[in-house]
Amino acid sequence: MPTIILRTSINAPIGHCFDLSRxxxxxxxxxxxxxEKAIAGKNSGLIDLDESVTWSARHFGISFEMTNKISKLEYPTFFIDEMIKGPFKKLHHQHQFTIIDAQTEMTDVFEFQAPFGLLGWLAEKIFLKNYMLKLIEKRNKMIKFQAEITY
Structure with missing residues (x-):
């Protein structure tokens, strides 16, 4: 199963970064x-423990819906969102926050598994892991930018 680990340093307090990532x-x-649109569940504001959101988005020219739930949350250091319904066989995203040298280090540990057996495995290897990495990087750049300009 592919795993993406991405660390982002942010010049803002840990609680602020934690909230922006939710x-x-x-x-x-x-x-x-x-x-992307939030079409069901929590659709604005900060998502919290045991809350879910259903996303509608378009990737590769195809419309998808995916429901994710916050299954663990320890403010301001850790939360997990997991897909409970959607296009992947499995999707588990850990969000970790630590203070390092007066900055917040945000670490994403993103695990996923495509459906369709061997075809899914090939898609993961050929393009899906890189595509997912780019999406997480884009999201993290937005969090970093917003955190640093609002602090």
Whole structure:
């Protein structure tokens, strides 16, 4: 199963970064290029423990819907969102926050598995892992920018 680990240093307090990473509104801003919308569940503000959101988005020219739930949350250091319904066989995203030299280090540990057996495995290897990395990088740039200008 592919795993993406991405670290982002942010010059802002840990709680501020934690909250921005749970912001449905900021997530939507960062995913405008894929026409992402929150269509059910928590659809604005900060998502919290045991809350879910259903996203509608367009990737590879295909419309998708995916429901994610916050399954663990320890303010301001850790939360997990997991896909409970959607296009992947599995999607598990850990968000970790630590203070390093007066900055917040935001670490994403993103694990996913495509459906369709061998075809899914090939898609993961050929393009899907890189595509998912680019999406997380785009989201993190938006969080970093927003955190640093509003602090």
């Amino acid at each position: 912001s449905i509104d900021l997530h939507l801003q960062s995913m405008k290029s894929s026409e």
